[in-house]
Amino acid sequence: MSSASVPPSARLSTVVLDARDAHELAHFYARLLGYEVRAEEPHWVLIGPSDGVAGTALAFETEPAYVPPVWPTRNAGDQQMMLHLDVEVDDLEAETARAVAEGATLAGHQPQADVRVLFDPSGHPFCLWVRTSQ
Incomplete structure (x- = not known):
């Protein structure tokens, strides 16, 4: 069976950006896009549109050497x-x-x-x- 006849099960869910300060950058994009914080850890933050609203989630990871x-x-x-x-x-x-x-x-x-x-x-x-x- 060729791969063209099988629907892909892979879906892009999130774009991740490195930053010196993941929290600062996440909160900037949350304000800019009207997104909400969905998950937050010491060195990682996930933001996305409110439930039911279309849009791509963004995540930010602290990378000190960025x-x-x-x-x-x-x-x-x-x-x-x-x-x-x-x-x-x-x-x-x-x-x-x-x-x-x-x-x-x-x-x-x-x-x-x-x-x-x-x-x-x-x-x-x-x-x-x-x-x-x-």
């Missing part, structure tokens, strides 16, 4: 970005201002008019974007 990525990459030896989160918003300017008020930093390089690149408190790049066409 080094923030450089974005955009400038030199061959820079810490590379491993991933980034895209967050769709209705009002780009208002949500950018709110993200900055919550602790994000606006990136110096902005590649598109309908996207804002920001850095979370641990230095992970993330994008706020608005849908411009259906």
Whole structure:
């Protein structure tokens, strides 16, 4: 039987980000996304949407040796970005201002008019974007 005829049983449940302080970063994203804390341990936190609301859970793990990525990459030896989160918003300017008020930093390089690149408190790049066409 080919794998194409068997439905996969694997499902992506959570994206995990390393940080110097898992709790600080988890609470930043909980405020930004309106998520709630689902589980908390000394070096690990899981957040997600309220029950019944669609969305991907996020977890954060304390990694004392965490080094923030450089974005955009400038030199061959820079810490590379491993991933980034895209967050769709209705009002780009208002949500950018709110993200900055919550602790994000606006990136110096902005590649598109309908996207804002920001850095979370641990230095992970993330994008706020608005849908411009259906």
